Amino acid sequence: MDFFNLVTVDEGRTKMLQVFKDYNFGTEEISLINSTNRILSASIISKENVPEFNRSTVDGYAIKSSDSHGASESMPTFLSLMGEVKMGENAETRISSGEATYVPTGGMIPAGADAVIMIENVEKLDDSTLLIYKPLSYGENIILKGDDIKEGEKIIDKGKRLTPQDIGVLASLGLQSIKVYKKPRFFIISTGDEIVDIDVEPALGKIRDINSYSLFSLIQNLGGEVVGRTIVQDNFGLLRDCVDKALDISDIVLISGGSSVGTRDYTSKVIDSFNGKGVFVHGVSIKPGKPTIIGEGKGKAIFGLPGHPVSSIIIFKVFVEHFINKLIDIKENQNKTTAIMDFNFPSSPGRETYQMVKIIEREGKTYATPVFGKSGMISLLSKSDGYIIIEPQEEGIYKGEERDIYLL
């Protein structure tokens, strides 16, 4: 099979998002404690003020700030002590001019008071008299009701992948359960007469299934769920039966191709055999990963990934991850960093080139050095921290340039 209609990465992505523009992974309600790294499916609007009462930010005495004007180290002001506010309790006293009440950090400010003087700046003369040595401004050392979060305020946007900080904010609003997108369900099929699973000792000429393991792991890190995983031989009927069942129970089917021409042929014929658009991307001008196939059958997305382990990971990141991120509209900073290139590297003009790199810290600077090897080598994988992208119109990269590193 030849690839007559190579598309660019951008064209491939656009086609894919166009075909699946109405794709819907669904939503579910889960408990807050289990929501780390899940994707919010509805923006969070606060139903209350945080804090719900005026709080002290220090250990000190709540007063009327006007009473402190003129106070100094040499000329303290005298105030009457009016008991104390206990931590976690409603402040039932009311402060009038000339009065002060002890309030701990986080404690509620009694009515009438508008500032808190820190314990470092006062002296207790006796049980009923307080000397204050410093003037305070209005609102000093107080967080006012709603100062932090206001009722009706939008707190977290739909599409956010929830971080530990977000979980804390949602707890502060008393949200015990929240709405998130369901985990996209994947089915992974490895094809190829040469592939055996890792619990089988491979006969000479056979090799172990690698890609479905790294894909499984990539899917977990992406927040997806693997509902099935199997190995199928290069046989149209067997592969079609398997894809048919996979389409029924998953959102996305990944066919990790053997690297031979025969396997690629079967994959595209099988995709075309279902009701639907069939194969609509058939080869991409990307290096590595040219023999990439994207299609649709029974309303579901099917990706034919190249057989080489490195290509398989790159194409997953470039297309499958992009698919999920765009359809769910995930808002997050991409997991990337920058580094100084440690090498000159020519690229293939007209093809978007992905080069695996290792990150090295040297003299306080971050460098990236390429991980080279023959096509299909597995050991490249564990030596790589991420990859750089060289655009089709670029001629390559130059030593000393600073570039983005997309972390794996």
Added chain:
Amino acid sequence: MDFFNLVTVDEGRTKMLQVFKDYNFGTEEISLINSTNRILSASIISKENVPEFNRSTVDGYAIKSSDSHGASESMPTFLSLMGEVKMGENAETRISSGEATYVPTGGMIPAGADAVIMIENVEKLDDSTLLIYKPLSYGENIILKGDDIKEGEKIIDKGKRLTPQDIGVLASLGLQSIKVYKKPRFFIISTGDEIVDIDVEPALGKIRDINSYSLFSLIQNLGGEVVGRTIVQDNFGLLRDCVDKALDISDIVLISGGSSVGTRDYTSKVIDSFNGKGVFVHGVSIKPGKPTIIGEGKGKAIFGLPGHPVSSIIIFKVFVEHFINKLIDIKENQNKTTAIMDFNFPSSPGRETYQMVKIIEREGKTYATPVFGKSGMISLLSKSDGYIIIEPQEEGIYKGEERDIYLL
């Protein structure tokens, strides 16, 4: 309680690692498919060669390279076709000079052959004759046995957090199960008379438990396990009972302090009440996070974290995460990026200062802008992508400087 003996971050870390130098989280054997993000407890040495046989990297014909010398577009060389090697099968033929055998990508190279000519560079004259138009060098388009991974070679170091790439490499070696460190077990205790859990409507003066939710999430992201979580009032006896039980079932107890002086007092007295070293770090010259406590009881580590949500997260990252990473000797690039500072910011001399920032992409460049707010504000959290560290001897940071951003 005052903090008479503030230590620096480095001093605190050194003390902590000294006290717990023999701490051991234990190891366990788990299935490869479940090992994403787990920490390898023993380096992986390959017991075999990868590939186990000489493989072709292209679709083409296996030949003796010497037969191709002198071949060109205008002057092809004629070879005798000797059948083909099927994908996944043992190559039983043997190539002699003047012969060629078809081999698919990934297929086994027959004995006698030392190069593979790509199908693009040949022409089949008839069923038994092949014309080749290009000279090949020895070993061209072949991955030799052991070229990728050699028997006895160290493949992945102990202490590595397993990535999708690593999982692929381990699958290629046929490792169905691997040895990893057990997940560190945490018990989270929130203290403070003002704290209620999120399923309770807080009375005026009370606030909801935030920190144990963000800590729970941080622990999950770090690869730990939370074995228990509870809220305890400011009462020596109640807190001691709770910590006592927590120490028996966990590796690390986190006491998320209320922000009041009273709570901090109880925490340190409780830690000192067990057999062991008691409190050995009592206050750190860090901003925020000064009232940090680290101690030992019943042989386990106990961290007293500050009550402010931001401080609590920072201290978890600076001490607890460091503790795990150093004791397990985790080898990984820290999750950081660089950005151009969008602001001038003075720091507190003599204290290591952590400032939360938001990352902004503008005109192809990455900027960091500070997230400010009053002490203890919760809304700061979800606006922050990470933090910058300002060293004690620095006076602050300057707009336009490029600095490391530690991602949350």
